[in-house]
Amino acid sequence: MNNGMKIRVRGGLPLPPVGSPVNGTTEVATTERVALLGADYPGMRARILVDQGDIVEAGAPLFEDRGKPGLRGTAPVSGKVLQINMGAKRRLSSIVLAANNEAPLRFDVSRANSNDGVRALMQETGLWTSFRTRPFDRVPSIEGKAAAIFVTATDTYPNAPNPRHVLAGQENIFTRGLAALKHLTQGKLYLCQNAGAALAEADPQIVIVNVSGHHPAGLVGTHINRLHPPTRQGPVWHIGYQDVLALGKVLTEGHLISVRTITLTGEGLRQPRQLQVPMGADLHALARREMTPGQKRILSGPVIVGRECQFLTRYHLQATVLNAKAVAPRHWFFAALRAAAVPEAFVPTEALERALGPKLHVVPLLRALSIGDAETAARLGCLQLAEEDLALATYVTGGEIDFGMRLRSVLDVLEAS
Incomplete structure (x- = not known):
């Protein structure tokens, strides 16, 4: 065990998995x-x-x-x-x-020991797009400055890859990526992980944060809200643990290795699998041999926030295969989960308070988002959030209002102002 900081999300919702869980074995898979x-x-x-x-x-x-x-x-x-x-x-x-199997492009990593050097390397390799900001959840500008950086190495979506298993045997490479990120901020570098042995060594800048609780405990919005809420003048950046690992591999080997360890699950599969695949892999090709008979829909991402897509999207670590007949309504899954996971005795306000990990005034915030009141929503904390943070709010209200879409509309207004 480590003695880092702790975030415990009281409440939350234990989302049931769709389909069977995966085992711990990772297969290497490629797509044409x-x-x-x-x-x-x-x-x-x-x-x-x-x-x-x-x-x-x-x-x-x-x-x-x-x-x-x-x-x-x-x-x-x-x-x-x-x-x-x-x-x-x-x-x-x-x-x-x-x-094809041709050799990758080589990069000069000799100058990646300073802010300018790491910044230049990440832009040259395309790894700069690993970062997203709060507020607005955009890729930061190439001249941008972060008041703090969050590394997300925990995941509370059902059937998600276990970060500890993914990083096993590669801890030194991951640590090298973390060390490089320290050059990009004068603030703290928060490594948010599930409770247990530290995934890296803490120092005056790297803060190990042990996270526990049901979903949305694993979302970066929850961590940012508890530890370092952003402002327009002091934005924070966040990056996933697999992208930090990719940066460490560039620094170690001199070329970009754009792979993802993902889970491929869902009711439309005979056998769920954990796979190491190229970023942007063809999900249809990966799923084809394990699909059950009948028409299917394939999502990049977990069901609650995934989007229907042939290829693995930039920030997802899961893919889900669903029977098409089950997914006609946009929010069919929210309605199904609501019956399974939210006790009938709950009143809407209590359920919503449990659904949002950040400690905000939930009902007034959702009301402001619903009517497009950007000024009030900003005052109530919407600048800390992205669409994924409101997926459970959509779920517990039966999917009648997509609060993620409402949030994005308000953020676009605020970003342009």
Whole structure:
């Protein structure tokens, strides 16, 4: 055990898993196609840096933000550019690659011992997009400064990969990534993990935070609210433990290894699996051999916050296969879980208080979001939140109002003001 700080979420909801749990074995899996998705980079106006048919190395830039050169997406694998798909208003929809076994691009890591050096390396490799900010949950600007950085190494979604198992045997690489992140802030680096042995050594800057409780105990919004609420003048950044591991591997090996350890679960599978796959892997190809008969829907992410997508999205560590007939209503899962997980004796206010991990005035906040009152919502703490923080509020109210979408609308107003 370690003697770090503690966050205990009282209440929360023990979400039941959809489908069977996975065992602890991780299979290495590849797919012929991988993709970067424009929806993973909201607000970015992408300038495409490749042409269809180009051969690229893993780590090579595929696009960058027109307004912020240096903020870029890079190839997760070496391969051929198969498709460049543009959506409405010429926004990037996806870049699809056909993977090959060619060597990855090499990076100079010799200067990654300072703020400028780590910043430059993360931008060159595309790992800068691992960061998201609070407020607004956007990728930070390349000149941005963080009042603190949160590393999330705990997960309370059902059937999520266990961070301890993923990091086992790679602790030194993970620690190297953490050490590099210390250069990017003069504030604290909070490593939020489940209770147990520390995943890294604490020091005057690195704070080990032991997190316990039901979901949403594993959400970074809960941690930020308890430890370092952000302001417009003092934003905080957050990053997932697997991206810190990827940074450590760049520093150790000199090239980008864009892999994810994910779980592939759901009622539509014969056998759930834990897989190590390329970032942006083709979920349809991964799921095909284990799917039961009948039409399916495949989500990137856990059911409660996932989105239907062929490819693994940038920030998800799960994929879920569902029987299509069961998912006609948008919030079918919320209604099903409500009956299973929320006692009938609860009044709505009590259920909502349990559903939101951050210690905020929940009912007034949701009321402000519902009517689009951005000023009141900001005063009540919405700048600390992102859509995932309100998924349980949507669930316990029966899914009639998507509070995550309402929050995003209000955040967009506040961001533009």
